[in-house]
Amino acid sequence: MQSTPNYLWHAEDVLGQGATACVYKARNKKSGELVAVKVFNNASYLRPQEVQMREFEMLRKLNHKNIVKLFAVEETGTSKQKVLVMEYCSSGSLLNVLEDPANAFGLSESEFLIVLQCVVAGMNHLRENGIVHRDIKPGNIMRLMGEDGQSIYKLTDFGAARELDDDEKFVSVYGTEEYLHPDMYERAVLRKPQQKAYGVTVDLWSIGVTFYHAATGSLPFIPFGGPRRNKEIMYKITTEKPPGAIAGVQKQENGTIEWSYELPATCRLSAGLKGQLIPILANILEADQEKCWGFDQFFAETSDILHRIVVDVFSLQQASSHRIYIHSHNTTTKFLDAVFKQTNIAPHHQEYFFEGHLYELDPNLQAHNFCKTTENNPLTLLSAEPEDLVGVRYRDPALEYPKFVPKVDVVADCSTAKSAVGTAHQTLWIARSLLRCQELMLRGLHWVAGNLKTECLRILEQRRGAVSLLTCLQLTEVKTCVLYETVSGEGGTLALRELNEVKTRLQAVVEDLSQCSHDIFDYQGTLDGILAELVKHRQQAHEDKSIRQIEYCLEKMQLIHKQFKKARTCLRSPAQNRGRLGVCHF
The missing domain is CATH 3.10.20.90 (Phosphatidylinositol 3-kinase Catalytic Subunit; Chain A, domain 1)
Structure with missing residues (x-):
């Protein structure tokens, strides 16, 4: 156990670990309230004093619901190590959310919008206080659940933060490789000497990578073998990205880079939101700091999305x-x-x-x-015009399903199991989308057919009115003929001829109306048949068990993945692992 005057924690309750500090779950000694404590190690004290004090000063200055709160600064009893006592976020980080196989292909639209709103609000508070974070990434965006059951995301880890106005520059390098601006990557990762200074827009690049990761479940820039194994190509992809491109992937060793200007088909965001988001990503994932948007435009465009309402069609x-x-x-x-x-x-x-x-x-x-x-x-x-069928657009999940290798490897098998579960989640999401589309089609057709039936009844009612009027006209015509028969002379004969023509025309109208009635009755019969078929199909759709079967299969796959995770964290001898993992494969 370790402690400060007011807080207590166990060394095994690690929430996170970095180069200069560890974060633990702790409790207040008096109230029992859960907090997070950041305990600085010896390496942290090798930094200049002003750098050591910077994080304390930053957190004291900030006060916002989307930034992790600082409660106190204390010291451990024996070693006198500095300890930051902060708000505890019980649901981990955005990275934990993205590592959940359910989000292997990105967050749902509703959750992504919450991430967007929270990160934008937190960053706006930083800029209002003239602070650049310099290490924005999913692991530094904490999550907790609000009273309404919705997620709340909060920026944390201000160890690299510093005060910087929009027109100021800095030369020191911080950050995490995959989320690092290319200019900083060149110096920090490739160790190439350069005299570039960096502005506040480096945070925008990191936000762009983070948003892409949240929307798709993967990083936007991936060289063959991965970013950590192929650093030169990683730098090449980020610096040679064409204008408008938001992703670049190298699928073969020494192969060409495939640029993408759209979010992938596997992304769960709607076309409506994608259309709003893609221009933002394209303009903040810009290596040239002079061409990159500033924070004012970024806040304006993201706020524009967040202030819109959604109409589902x-x-x-x-x-x-x-x-x-x-x-x-x-x-x-x-x-x-x-x-x-x-x-x-x-x-x-x-x-x-x-x-x-x-x-x-x-x-x-x-x-x-x-x-x-x-x-x-x-x-x-x-x-009002014929339209081509579009349907639910998706990428076949089978194309994403991982390949199994015959040899047993705890780490590789766990990773494969995770990928398989992620693909199963995607299959379930697609199946639900298809079923919802089927239900909306059947329901919509039912409405249209019902509306046509109502229209038929309205026309028949009008037809009855027309028939009544025609009957009156025919009676009038008969009376008129009798009257004119009493009239002698050429004028009377001409009038009778004209009345007979009227009589013929009225009779033709009567016959047309009668045929119209027969046609409408036939049409109503057809509509009744269609409605009966639609009711039958809707009943069959409700009885469909495919979703439950996929859910059942997914539950079993999750149990297997859980076993693999347990095996990975409790590594024994190779022989023991082989024996245990053999059961998991079955």
Whole structure:
């Protein structure tokens, strides 16, 4: 056990470890409150005094819900080591979240938006206080659960932070390789002498890599063999990135670099959010510090996303879901244009249903007055023109499934098991998306068919009115003929001829209306058949067991992965490991 005057912790309760300090889970001796204590080691005291004191001063200066709070600075009883007593974040870090196989291909859209909001708010507070962090990465973004059950993310680890205005530069190098700005990477990792000074935009590069990692589950720049094994190519990728590219991967040794200007198909973010996010990534993942956005533009563009509302739309003929990010004050006209950009359905061809009824959108109606939609209860879009099927776009999970090797290796097997579980999670996500698409299609078709039936009834009612009017006209025509028969002369004969023509035309209208009624009755019968089929298909969809089967399979895979993790952390002799892991393989 170790302690300070007011706090107590065990050496095994390690939350994190760095070059100059370890972070432990500790308790207040009096209240029992959980805290995190950062205990500095001997290497930390080799740094200049002002550097040692910098983190204390930074944390004392900062006060924001998205920055880990500093409670006290104390010393251990015997060694007099400095200890920072900080807020304890019980749910680990963003890195822990991304290492969960459930997020192997990136966070869900709702969780990503929370990360975006929290990091932007925390960074804004840093810039308001003239501070550059210099080590932004998922491991330095802590997570705890709020009272509403939503995540709250907080920036931490200000050991590398320093005060720096927007127009100032610094020359010292800190950070973590994969998230490090290329100019700093050249000097810190490749050890190449250079006289470059660095500005506050180096944090923006790290934020860009972090956001890409959160959105996709992987790093944006990956040389063959990985960033740590192929450092020269890593530097080449980051410095030679074409304008607009947000990722570069080298898939073969000495191979070409494949640039990407879009987020991958495996990413779980909607096209609507991707369209807002990609330009931000492209402009902060810019190696040239002169071309990179400044923080003012970064905050403006990210705040623009966070201040939009979401309208969920399902395009019935295309069988595709869309999320429309729009400002609450924007009108229907702007909304229809935004839908057009995603679906290519012209505004004047767009017709909407909501909860079974036609949904009329007044051109001047503002978005905050639209009906409240969700992914499972969207506006259903019907086009007045034929549309090509789009469906749920995804990459076959089988292409992501890891290859198993015959030899037993605890670390490799654990990694393979983790990848397999991640792929299973992705399969489940795709299956749920397909099932939701099927349900929205069947429900939307049911609404359209029901609406057509209602329209048929309305037409039949109008037809009955027309028949009544025709009957009156025919009676009038008969009376008129009797009247004119009493009239002698050429004028009377001409009038009778004209009345007979009217009689013929009225009879033709009666026959047309009668045929129309038969056609409508036939059409109603067809619609009844379609509705019966739709009810049958919806019942079959509800009885579908594929999701439960995937979930059951995933549970078993997770248990196996858990066994591999246990084996990895409790390494025994090679013979013992082989025996234990043989069971896991079965």
